[in-house]
Amino acid sequence: MIGKRALKGTTVLILVASLSACSGGGGGGLFGGGGGGGLFSGLFGDDREEKPIEDFTAEQIFARAEYELEQGNEEEAAEYFAEVERVYPYTDIAKRALIMQAFAYHKASDYEMSRAAAQRFVDFYPGDEDAAYATYLLALSYYDQIEDVGRDQGLTFQALQALRDVIELYPNTEYARSAILKFDLAYDHLAAKEMEIGRYYLKRKHYAAATNRFRVVVEQFQTTTQTPEALYRLIEAYLSLGLTDEAQTAGAILGHNFQSTQWYKDGYSQLAKRGLEPAQKGNNWLAAIYRQMIKGEWL
The missing domain is CATH 1.25.40 (Serine Threonine Protein Phosphatase 5, Tetratricopeptide repeat)
Structure with a gap:
């Protein structure tokens, strides 16, 4: 199973017993079946060894990222999504991982990293159906940092420009409708x-x-x-x-x-x-x- 990322390199701590359970005939799938088995069971057990993250499939790493996201560990989820992109570049799942990376960083309020991931998605996949959402995340990375009116309004100007991009580039999407409302609020x-x-x-x-x-x-x-x-x-x-x-x-x-x-x-x-x-x-x-x-x- 994929466990906590080690401090050095790109290795992860895994539980040998869980790997055996996953590869055995007991079923249960990625997250395990009855009896508490499965990929994430016994994560912090005593019988552990280090294993390079490259030894796991893209689907396994992606699933671990989703698991961390569900647990509220957005920063760690974003790192696992980034590993999918690094280890399995130019694949469909890497593309999905990139947009999820932007989302996870935004959930963690790491707006700079979210913006960087979203911008990479727009640059690499401008014609993809999720490009509208990536552009919207770019705008949110500015908009969600707008503070009270007593502070410098530089971010507000940047938010307005980014929201305008969403409205003009993707006018018939739900993101454009949301961007219009946020544009009016930022303008106010x-x-x-x-x-x-x-x-x-x-x-x-x-x-x-x-x-x-x-x-x-x-x-x-x-x-x-x-x-x-x-x-x-x-x-x-x-x-x-x-x-x-x-x-x-x-x-x-x-x-x-x-x-x-x-x-x-x-x-x-x-x-x-x-x-x-x-x-x-x-x-x-x-x-x-x-x-x-x-x-x-x-x-």
Whole structure:
């Protein structure tokens, strides 16, 4: 049987008695039959010897990898899948082992190794039916590392690009449908980062810097859930700067698109306190958005 990998070389510890049971006429198959026999029984018994992993079939090593995966030993499972690829390269089972290696490493949260295995699969087997899943795993290796909005968003940009690859290369797959949902969440994540920085500046009365951040959300992330608050914060910032045309226009856009939200109610109240109301005013960047989005005037 295939046992724990030895520390040196590519040998594995095996149980002689179990090997005899597997090769005998008692049946039971790879995982053994009744009486607790089979490939994995007595794994840590006393009667052990070292045997090169090359002496086992690809199917046996693959089965051991699956067993470790079922037991929750994802890192060890990935190593056994890697051995299938190494010992039996360019075979169908090696191809299966490679995609399973990527999956096992991802389950173990070893995203770099998962990404490397998935990329090798895409490079070696671009036309295979599992290439879509490998590309999806590549995207997940970035997406599942996205942290809270207070951290650097470099991984979010990488996740967006990788998710876009899944959507564009495999549009009619279940992976594309999942990638679309994750793309929207990652996109919202970037907008949330801009909002966090904008609120930071606003709280410290750096109004010009704050409006720049909120403007990015309105112009580049207008389909995200952050847009209503961004428009409200623009009302706050522009009123503080004395730019009433911009504040009123932000209120008009907010009212047209998000009238039922608390952000609009609060924004309307802010304007009303100064004797103003939501309306398109002046010839500023918000007025241009108002004309395009609400009036349909693109020229």
